[in-house]
Amino acid sequence: MSLPRLRLAGAAGQLGSIAVTLLGLLMLTFFIGRLMPADPVRAIVGEDATRETYEQVYTSLGLDRPLYEQFVYYLGDVLTGDFGTSIRTGQPVIEDILHVMPATIELATFAIFIGATLGVSMGVLAAVNKDRWPDHVVRVLSLFGHSMPIFWTGMIALIVFYAHLGLVGGSGRMDQFYIGLVDDRTGFLLVDSLLAGEMDVFWSALNHLILPAALLGYSSSAYITRMTRSFMLDQLGQEYVTTARVKGLSRHQTIWLHAFGNIRVQLVTIIALAYGSLLEGAVLIETVFAWPGFGQYLTSNLIIGDMNAVMTCVLIVGVIFIGLNLLSDILYRIFDPRTR
Amino acid sequence: MEKTILDVRNLRIRYGGSPVEAVRGVSFTLGRERLGIVGESGSGKSTVGRAMLRLLPGATITADMLRFEETDLLALSEKEMLKVRGRRMSMILQDPKFSLNPIRRVGDQVAETYLRHFQCSRREAHDKAVAMLEAVKIRDPERVFRQYPHEISGGMGQRVMIAMMLLADPDLVIADEPTSALDVTVRLQVLNILDGLVRDRGIGLIMISHDLNLVRNFCDRVLIMYAGKVVETLKASDLDHAQHPYTQGLLAAQPRIGGTRQPLAVLDRKPEWLEESL
Numbered sequence: 001m002s003l004p005r006l007r008l009a010g011a012a013g014q015l016g017s018i019a020v021t022l023l024g025l026l027m028l029t030f031f032i033g034r035l036m037p038a039d040p041v042r043a044i045v046g047e048d049a050t051r052e053t054y055e056q057v058y059t060s061l062g063l064d065r066p067l068y069e070q071f072v073y074y075l076g077d078v079l080t081g082d083f084g085t086s087i088r089t090g091q092p093v094i095e096d097i098l099h100v101m102p103a104t105i106e107l108a109t110f111a112i113f114i115g116a117t118l119g120v121s122m123g124v125l126a127a128v129n130k131d132r133w134p135d136h137v138v139r140v141l142s143l144f145g146h147s148m149p150i151f152w153t154g155m156i157a158l159i160v161f162y163a164h165l166g167l168v169g170g171s172g173r174m175d176q177f178y179i180g181l182v183d184d185r186t187g188f189l190l191v192d193s194l195l196a197g198e199m200d201v202f203w204s205a206l207n208h209l210i211l212p213a214a215l216l217g218y219s220s221s222a223y224i225t226r227m228t229r230s231f232m233l234d235q236l237g238q239e240y241v242t243t244a245r246v247k248g249l250s251r252h253q254t255i256w257l258h259a260f261g262n263i264r265v266q267l268v269t270i271i272a273l274a275y276g277s278l279l280e281g282a283v284l285i286e287t288v289f290a291w292p293g294f295g296q297y298l299t300s301n302l303i304i305g306d307m308n309a310v311m312t313c314v315l316i317v318g319v320i321f322i323g324l325n326l327l328s329d330i331l332y333r334i335f336d337p338r339t340r
Numbered sequence: 341m342e343k344t345i346l347d348v349r350n351l352r353i354r355y356g357g358s359p360v361e362a363v364r365g366v367s368f369t370l371g372r373e374r375l376g377i378v379g380e381s382g383s384g385k386s387t388v389g390r391a392m393l394r395l396l397p398g399a400t401i402t403a404d405m406l407r408f409e410e411t412d413l414l415a416l417s418e419k420e421m422l423k424v425r426g427r428r429m430s431m432i433l434q435d436p437k438f439s440l441n442p443i444r445r446v447g448d449q450v451a452e453t454y455l456r457h458f459q460c461s462r463r464e465a466h467d468k469a470v471a472m473l474e475a476v477k478i479r480d481p482e483r484v485f486r487q488y489p490h491e492i493s494g495g496m497g498q499r500v501m502i503a504m505m506l507l508a509d510p511d512l513v514i515a516d517e518p519t520s521a522l523d524v525t526v527r528l529q530v531l532n533i534l535d536g537l538v539r540d541r542g543i544g545l546i547m548i549s550h551d552l553n554l555v556r557n558f559c560d561r562v563l564i565m566y567a568g569k570v571v572e573t574l575k576a577s578d579l580d581h582a583q584h585p586y587t588q589g590l591l592a593a594q595p596r597i598g599g600t601r602q603p604l605a606v607l608d609r610k611p612e613w614l615e616e617s618l
Contacts, residue, residue, distance in 0.1 A: 239438035245395055246433070247453045247504065248426030250418075258441050336443055337488040 084308035102187030114217025123228020169208035376555030379565035435521035436497025447485025495526030
């Protein structure tokens with residue numbers, strides 16, 4: 001049979017389309033970088049530099065070349081892993097980002113875990129009890145999560161759970177006391193502290209992580225809840241659900257053994273997208289909780305016009321979304337026999 | 341008709357929020373025979389079928405009597421009802437394109453009926469399912485067992501449905517338009533399989549259909565429904581001698597091969613049919 005060959009061709013086609021998307025993304029970031037009203041030369045030489053210095057830096061950055069030539073150079077740099085130097089920190093941009101990314105990944109992963117669990121279970125609950133009180137309660141909860149400004153809920157949560165109740169850690173990734181105690185091996189504090197065998201640091205980090213992650217998770221659960229509810233209602237109206245009931249399955253069994261399997265594909269898509277936007281960085285929550293993450297990094301560089309850093313950040317966000325799309329494509333094939 | 345399987349008296353069904361009843365005082369009995377329920381769309385024939393299984397979410401079912409063998413169906417709790425559905429009474433749905441779960445293997449869906457009602461190993465349920473697939477004349481049942489619903493044809497899908505619903509050896513099967521979604525060419529084949537199994541196993545059958553000819557050929561008795569009521573009950577062989585003007589109208593509205601090329605009679609619905617009591 002030619003089935004394996006077909007599958008191989010499919011994989012090759014997918015790789016090709018990823019390459020094209022990446023090229024498009026690089027073009028986009030490059031031209032956005034050039035179109036931005038920020039002056040990269042001014043950012044380096046400062047306001048009071050002489051005309052000669054300005055010209056010199058202008059030439060050394062290659063800004064006097066035609067745009068397409070600049071793009072080819074940019075492409076070459078990116079492909080060799082050279083994303084330029086950050087003006088603000090003087091370090092290679094990629095190193096800066098590798099430094100802030102783990103904090104965001106840690107936060108986003110915990111948040112999406114909370115958000116997906118909460119969102120999916122509330123969505124199913126609401127769909128199964130459509131127009132009865134659990135549905136209304138879920139609606140109010142998700143509306144609240146969707147519309148409350150997160151910096152406000154963040155502060156209120158800090159006051160209540162940290163200042164008053166003392167249940168969780170405050171801002172930052174761990175208590176002041178522990179900073180610098182474990183080596184920065186992976187950048188993931190939870191992993192690093194475990195590797196170093198410092199359980200105190202681990203618990204402190206977890207304590208600090210739980211509140212911002214819960215808030216982010218709650219806010220992203222709002223969308224997941226609403227979508228889960230509508231996906232589920234759609235499936236519950238299908239005939240195969242009646243078939244399952246006729247066979248003697250209970251409502252509960254029908255929902256979990258039959259209907260739920262059919263919404264997995266759609267759930268994967270929306271959860272992957274929600275995860276993507278969390279990885280993009282939650283600037284507001286990172287600010288409220290003094291969380292040294294990607295969102296803060298991107299925003300502060302955007303404000304001072306550090307274009308090398310901004311372009312790389314945009315590129316990384318794009319790559320994250322491409323990766324998540326690829327992941328959900330793979331999961332589709334596992335979950336839905338019709339796509340194989 | 342030695343023994344009554346189903347005894348329905350004055351069945352009334354109202355969907356939640358609706359001011360009128362969808363079924364208004366339907367009564368009939370069923371032995372080990374094949375009963376056809378015929379009527380146009382919205383006459384309540386499918387509603388009656390689903391009410392037997394108590395699968396009408398949001399609807400209120402009342403009846404002077406709704407007895408299935410020795411069981412009062414209306415007195416059962418939902419939990420007890422789970423033991424009736426699929427095991428003692430089941431239903432064949434209309435379109436296998438929608439009535440099979442698209443992401444589960446056909447065989448697993450058939451075997452599920454058995455696993456649900458009997459204490460047995462997966463292996464045993466698998467063997468039962470394969471044997472049943474063979475009984476509905478599916479060639480290479482082991483291979484079909486492993487296929488997904490989108491990989492099999494409509495006729496085969498409906499045979500899978502029949503296998504699934506007869507696997508636990510029920511006493512009553514309700515077939516809700518079992519062949520309406522199928523190509524004309526496989527319709528007869530599927531009906532013959534269903535008919536053979538129902539006869540061999542002595543299963544009571546309620547065939548819900550809008551196809552008078554189908555019911556005439558495959559049923560012993562026919563119930564004609566109009567606007568939530570039974571307007572006439574008669575033997576299938578006596579269909580041509582129907583007394584009620586509605587039945588006569590339905591029969592007259594049928595085209596016949598080789599008949600005259602006159603425009604077909606239009607059904608003239610009389611308002612008094614709505615009021616008439618049996």
